Amino acid sequence: MANSKYQIIMDDLLKKISLNFFEKGSKFYSEADIQEIYGVSSTTSVRVLNKLVEMGLVERFRGKGSFRSKNNFDEVLRVSDLATTSTSNTTSKVLSISKENDSNILKKLNCKDFYYKIVRTRTTSSTISDLFISYIPSEFIKEEKLSSPNNYESIYKRFQSDFDINPYRLSYQQINTVEKITDSFVLNHFEYSNPSFLVRHERITFNGYSDNVLEYIISYTKPEFFKQKLVKDGLKND
Numbered sequence: 001m002a003n004s005k006y007q008i009i010m011d012d013l014l015k016k017i018s019l020n021f022f023e024k025g026s027k028f029y030s031e032a033d034i035q036e037i038y039g040v041s042s043t044t045s046v047r048v049l050n051k052l053v054e055m056g057l058v059e060r061f062r063g064k065g066s067f068r069s070k071n072n073f074d075e076v077l078r079v080s081d082l083a084t085t086s087t088s089n090t091t092s093k094v095l096s097i098s099k100e101n102d103s104n105i106l107k108k109l110n111c112k113d114f115y116y117k118i119v120r121t122r123t124t125s126s127t128i129s130d131l132f133i134s135y136i137p138s139e140f141i142k143e144e145k146l147s148s149p150n151n152y153e154s155i156y157k158r159f160q161s162d163f164d165i166n167p168y169r170l171s172y173q174q175i176n177t178v179e180k181i182t183d184s185f186v187l188n189h190f191e192y193s194n195p196s197f198l199v200r201h202e203r204i205t206f207n208g209y210s211d212n213v214l215e216y217i218i219s220y221t222k223p224e225f226f227k228q229k230l231v232k233d234g235l236k237n238d
Contacts, residue, residue, distance in 0.1 A: 009038050009048050017057055018074035028058050028066040075232060082227040085124055094149040095119045095189075099138075108204065108216045111137045118152050121189060129225040131189045135216040140165075140207075155215065167205055167214060174203035178223065186220055199226040 013029075022028055029037070034045035049066060052058040056071045101114040109115055115135050122130035134155055142162050145151045152158055159165040181187060182195045190196070199221040207214040 005038065005040050006044055006047060009034065009040065009044070010051065012038075013048065013052065014057075014073075017068065022068040024068055024070045026068050028052075028068050030065055078231040078233070080229040080231075082229055084225050084227055089125045090129075091123050092153045093121050093123070094152050095121060097146055097149055097152065105135050105216065109135060109137050109213045110211050111139075111213070114138050116141045116146075118155065120153070124225055127222075128190055130219060130221045131186060132217060132219045137213065140214060159214065165207065165214065170205050170207060170214060172203055172205040174201060176201050176228075181220065190220075190222065197223060199223055 016022060029049075031042060031045040031049060034040065034048055035042060038045075049058060049060070053060055057069055057073055058066050059069045060066045096117075096119045098117045099114055100117050105115060105117075106112065115137050118132075118134045118136065120132040120134070121128050122132070124130075136155070140159065140163060145158070145162065156167045159167055177200050178197060179200050180195050181198050181200070186198070187193070187196065190198070201217075201219045201221065203219075204216050205214045206212065
């Protein structure tokens with residue numbers, strides 16, 4: 001089935017934005033521009049602009065028009081996790097390993113069988129700083145290793161030892177957000193009795209160049225233990 005005009009326009013505009021066809025803060029296409037350039041109705045042009053605004057890529061100002069927002073989109077950045085304490089003060093603990101088949105998680109993992117859910121904590125300087133909830137397809141778990149939960153204190157080392165897979169070299173997608181957490185399951189692990197702000201990380205690591213997922217993980221970090229540095233290398237003048 002051919003792509004709809006709406007999707008064709010979205011794909012083209014997202015490509016232009018990623019290639020800096022529109023500089024940040026510069027004038028963006030108006031509804032009339034989109035109608036004329038792509039030969040579509042006003043309904044479609046409004047839908048396109050509304051979606052770009054929703055994505056945070058375009059800003060609209062009454063009486064002034066539409067502008068490319070200053071938010072990053074497909075930017076090439078160098079990311080560094082900055083240490084907030086000495087790694088010698090950190091320890092990990094496996095709390096539980098369970099075999100499950102929730103349909104929503106199976107969809108995330110792109111598998112139809114079942115998966116293992118591994119819950120771990122990290123303690124930093126005598127304080128629980130992180131909670132990790134990993135979902136791993138059954139094909140990447142050796143059941144004989146499950147007899148000792150400590151085998152999975154480091155899941156990445158387990159991948160390397162059991163399957164000769166180095167996850168640090170694989171592609172992944174990750175979203176970090178600061179959220180007020182109300183989930184008692186999460187809060188209890190941090191010994192919080194009331195809703196509290198935590199940094200939530202959601203990451204999918206892909207095994208190779210296919211849609212084969214190695215790990216889907218949701219983790220939470222106390223804000224005081226999360227610090228990142230982002231660097232963009234711009235053009236240099238001669």
